[in-house]
Amino acid sequence: MEKKGGKPEKTKFQVLVIGAGAAGTTAAYFLAKAGVDVLLLERGPYPGSKNMSGGAVYSLPTRELVPDFWLEAPVERVLVDQQYWLMTETSAVKLGFSSVDFDNPPYNKFSVLRAAFDRWYASKAVEAGAKLWSGCKAESLLFDGRQVIGARVSGTVNDDILADITILAEGANPLLAEQAGLIKKAEAKNYSLYVKQLFHLPENLINERFHLKGRQGSVIGLLGDNTAGLIGTGSIYTFREHIGINTGISVKTLAEKKVNLSDIIDRVNHHPAIDPLLREGTLVEYLAHMIPEGGFNAIPSMVFNGAVIIGDAAGLVNGTHGLSLAMYSGKYAADTAVEALEKGKYSRKVLKAYRDRLENSFVLKDLRDNRKVPALYSENPKLYEDYIKLVNQVAFEVAAVFPVSRREKRKLIESRAFNAKSAGKMLLDLYKVIKVIR
Amino acid sequence: MNLQKQVVVDCYHFSEPCVEIVAEKECDSCRDYVCLYVCPAGLFDVQNGEVVFNSSGICLECGACRLVCDNIRFRYPAGGQGVIHRFG
Ligand SMILES: Cc1cc2nc3c(=O)[nH]c(=O)nc-3n(C[C@H](O)[C@H](O)[C@H](O)COP(=O)(O)OP(=O)(O)OC[C@H]3O[C@@H](n4cnc5c(N)ncnc54)[C@H](O)[C@@H]3O)c2cc1C
Ligand code: SF4
Ligand code: SF4
Numbered sequence: 001m002e003k004k005g006g007k008p009e010k011t012k013f014q015v016l017v018i019g020a021g022a023a024g025t026t027a028a029y030f031l032a033k034a035g036v037d038v039l040l041l042e043r044g045p046y047p048g049s050k051n052m053s054g055g056a057v058y059s060l061p062t063r064e065l066v067p068d069f070w071l072e073a074p075v076e077r078v079l080v081d082q083q084y085w086l087m088t089e090t091s092a093v094k095l096g097f098s099s100v101d102f103d104n105p106p107y108n109k110f111s112v113l114r115a116a117f118d119r120w121y122a123s124k125a126v127e128a129g130a131k132l133w134s135g136c137k138a139e140s141l142l143f144d145g146r147q148v149i150g151a152r153v154s155g156t157v158n159d160d161i162l163a164d165i166t167i168l169a170e171g172a173n174p175l176l177a178e179q180a181g182l183i184k185k186a187e188a189k190n191y192s193l194y195v196k197q198l199f200h201l202p203e204n205l206i207n208e209r210f211h212l213k214g215r216q217g218s219v220i221g222l223l224g225d226n227t228a229g230l231i232g233t234g235s236i237y238t239f240r241e242h243i244g245i246n247t248g249i250s251v252k253t254l255a256e257k258k259v260n261l262s263d264i265i266d267r268v269n270h271h272p273a274i275d276p277l278l279r280e281g282t283l284v285e286y287l288a289h290m291i292p293e294g295g296f297n298a299i300p301s302m303v304f305n306g307a308v309i310i311g312d313a314a315g316l317v318n319g320t321h322g323l324s325l326a327m328y329s330g331k332y333a334a335d336t337a338v339e340a341l342e343k344g345k346y347s348r349k350v351l352k353a354y355r356d357r358l359e360n361s362f363v364l365k366d367l368r369d370n371r372k373v374p375a376l377y378s379e380n381p382k383l384y385e386d387y388i389k390l391v392n393q394v395a396f397e398v399a400a401v402f403p404v405s406r407r408e409k410r411k412l413i414e415s416r417a418f419n420a421k422s423a424g425k426m427l428l429d430l431y432k433v434i435k436v437i438r
Numbered sequence: 439m440n441l442q443k444q445v446v447v448d449c450y451h452f453s454e455p456c457v458e459i460v461a462e463k464e465c466d467s468c469r470d471y472v473c474l475y476v477c478p479a480g481l482f483d484v485q486n487g488e489v490v491f492n493s494s495g496i497c498l499e500c501g502a503c504r505l506v507c508d509n510i511r512f513r514y515p516a517g518g519q520g521v522i523h524r525f526g
Contacts, residue, residue, distance in 0.1 A: 045451065045518045050499065052526045114526030135518030155517015173501040175514065188505040195478050197444070198525050242525065255472040255506040262441050262478050285525050286444035288478040288500040 008157045013039040013131070015337050016150055016163035018138045018176065020047035022323050023311025024169030025121045026065060026330030027337075032128035034338045039161065040122065040130050041153060043137035048118030051171070052196055052289045053323065055237035055244050056219060057117065059107040061324035065331060066124060068105075074120050075110035076239040077217025078103050081210070085273065086388045087224035092273040093388075093395045103216060111217045111237050113198075133157055141166065141180040141307070147346070148306035151176070164346050165337045166307040169330065172290040174300075174313040182307070183300040188255060190294025190315065194248035195261045197269070199281030203241050209277050210238055222247070224388035225271070233320065234268060236277065243281060245269065248291065248320075261288070292317050296364070296371035303355050305348045308333050316358075318366050325363050332357035441480045445496045449522040453515030455493035457481070457503060464509045465489045472506045496521060 015031050017024045020042035028040040044050040056079060062069050080103050083096035102108040126132050138151040142160060150162040168177055172191070177183045210218040222234040234247035247265045254261065269278055292298065292315040299316070302309045310316070310333045311326035318325060336354040340346055358364045459465060471489065473482040478500060481492045498521055504512035514520070 043514055043517050044520075045522060048526055049522045050520075052523060115523045116526075118526070137514065137517035153517075173504075173512075173514075175501075175512075186505060191502070191505060193476070193478065193500060193502045251476065251502050251505050254476050254502070255470070258472070258475045260475050260478070260480070262444065262480065283444065283447055285447055285523070286498075287448070287521075287523060287526070288498040288502070290500055290502060 008133075008159055008161075011159050012162045013037050014163065014341055015039070015165045015167060016161055017041065017130075017167045017169055018151060019043075019169035019171055019311075019313070020122045020125075020132065020134070021051050021118060021169060021171050021311060021326065022121070023171075023313075023316075023326035023330040024167065025118065025125050026327045027167050027169065027310060027334045028130040028132075028330075029065075029121075029125040029128055030331055030334035031337060032125055032130040034334070035129070036334075036338060036341060038130045039163070040125060040132045041136050041138055041151075041161075042122070042132065042134045043155065045135050046115075046119050047122035047132070047134065048115040051114040051118050052194075052287045053112075053114055054196070054219075054235045054246050054320070055111045055113070055239065056109045056323075057112045058109045058324055061327060063106055065327055066121075070105075070107060070110060072120070073110075073112070074116040075112055076242075077111045077212075077215050078107055079109045079111055079217045079219050081212070081216070081218040083218065083220040085220055085222050085224075086391050087222060087271065087273065088389055088392045089225050090272060091392045091396065092224075092271075093391050094273075098218075100216075109219075111219070111239050113239060113242075138170075138176055141176055141182075143180070146305050148180075148182075148304060164306070165340060165351070167330075167333050167337070168307060168309045168313055169311050169326075170313045172292055172312045174309065177300075177309055177313065182304055183309070186292075187294075187298075188251040190292055190298040191251045191290045192248040192293045193251050193254060193261060193288060193290050194246050195265050195286065195288045196244055196246035197265060197283055198239075198242050198244045198285040198287075199278055200242055200284045201278075201281045205280075206238055206241070206243060212238065215240070222268070224385065234265075236274070242284070243278060245274070245278070250293070251290070291320060291322065293320070296367040299367070302358075303348055303351045306346045306351075308336070308351055308354045316363060316367070318370060325367075328361060328363050329358060332361070332363075445479055445498075448496055448498075449524050450496050451519045451522055453519035455491065456497045456499060456513055456515055456520070457491050457493075458511040458513075459489070459491055460509050460511055462488075468507075468509075470507075473503055473510060476502050476506050478502070 014037040017028045017040045031038040081098035086093040136155040142150045217238040220236040237244045302314045310329040316325040481495045503510045
């Protein structure tokens with residue numbers, strides 16, 4: 001249809017969606033299903049070619065949007081085993097839960113690689129009737145007074161594209177919205193930077209190392225020394241023939257402490273508990289991406305005359321959970337756009353129904369409930385490190401053989417642990433951390 | 439740290455540099471050099487006492503540099519260009 005740098009066959013759409021990630025594709029999919037004339041733009045050569053995540057897609061929210069998606073989506077493994085490792089430099093306390101119940105429909109979560117998953121997801125939107133232009137970047141928004149009326153695009157198509165409603169789904173760096181003055185410049189304190197390495201290993205070796213059967217998969221949340229004592233998190237995901245490991249730290253912390261994430265992930269890979277999992281793996285990809293982790297208080301305005309912001313671009317991430325929020329914000333934006341198109345009105349007042357839908361859903365309810373967590377997390381950088389060390393110390397003493405009676409040993413451990421913090425408080429705080437990274 | 443090896447495994451479609459140092463003079467009086475630490479691809483470097491951006495290296499398009507220094511202007515590469523995630 002369109003040739004390189006050519007003119008499009010058409011330059012006016014009812015809705016223009018910028019960014020074919022989880023949020024934008026969901027919006028385009030539901031708009032197309034409702035019969036709306038929608039254009040989905042993606043700056044990468046194909047949807048997913050710029051995207052990354054730790055690796056899980058959650059069954060419940062996704063199947064509400066696309067029933068039985070696992071039958072056709074390129075899912076890698078069925079995640080049946082969830083572990084949390086609390087790490088010091090030389091040890092790790094491993095907590096975990098596995099259930100083969102998760103290995104039956106409707107499942108719990110799957111590991112996915114975004115380059116394949118997003119590409120498939122966008123093909124669903126196209127099947128439903130959306131137009132997709134890949135390799136096409138929105139350069140700037142177009143305005144008529146204060147009304148957003150589309151975007152100037154370049155790449156596979158060079159033109160001004162007009163739309164009644166523009167949905168901004170640009171992901172973690174909301175450059176277009178900033179550049180147009182719709183929102184303030186993003187702040188370092190509200191973002192974490194992640195790096196991810198992907199290693200290729202034979203399927204049977206992965207199954208052996210993680211004690212898995214067939215296509216079952218495992219995910220390990222990492223806390224503690226994996227970020228060299230800095231506040232941060234990481235995780236290890238199993239894919240069919242790959243293992244992914246990622247680590248992230250607040251951008252502000254990286255700048256203040258003058259550390260480089262590429263050094264940190266290197267160190268993580270050599271941790272005595274992790275090295276045996278990755279051994280002999282071939283590094284096949286090294287990527288970096290930010291996650292907006294400012295929580296509820298960092299969410300910018302999302303509704304404008306003729307435009308709304310969805311997904312990561314609007315900071316809709318709860319802890320490190322972003323995919324479901326991105327998808328649902330896309331769905332709510334689509335529902336709102338359909339209503340607005342029926343009315344023939346695209347003012348901020350009419351589009352505010354999008355924000356209301358978010359308010360009445362888990363998206364903003366959960367974010368509101370957790371609004372103190374990001375602050376709690378960053379105000380007490382030492383706290384978690386101390387706890388994790390303590391937990392490891394207690395575990396060490398439980399496991400170690402001492403020449404004392406069991407009763408004495410128990411007393412010793414209790415005094416060591418409970419001197420530091422009350423047991424209840426310790427568990428509660430640990431739970432909060434895990435809630436953030438889970 | 440073998441960053442060279444890490445980035446070499448990535449797939450990339452040539453693009454103009456995504457990063458521009460707005461006023462190189464400002465870097466002379468900069469004491470923080472935060473760009474050096476924040477960039478996960480190691481694209482900021484000190485050469486002959488001056489901070490330079492390696493415009494032939496592979497930018498991972500994370501955008502972190504733009505958040506730590508107002509003297510850095512970051513733009514995504516043109517449509518279809520830049521880093522290409524084969525797995526993601
Ligand atoms: C390391 C890591 C681990 C993660 N782990 C999890 C997890 O376990 N669970 C979870 O739920 N979430 C996780 N997330 C978060 C999740 O990936 C994001 O919340 C989600 O991808 C957000 O979707 P989105 O559509 O808003 O943005 P994205 O998926 O980033 O999509 C944005 C799209 O817009 C395109 N784009 C940007 N600008 C333009 C432009 N000007 N013109 C055209 N196209 C443009 C981009 O190329 C991209 O395709 C993780 C993220 C990272 C980085
Ligand atoms: S780019 Fe910014 S952080 Fe880097 S040396 Fe120049 S002024 Fe300093
Ligand atoms: S966008 Fe990321 S990878 Fe590219 S120069 Fe900036 S910090 Fe480095």
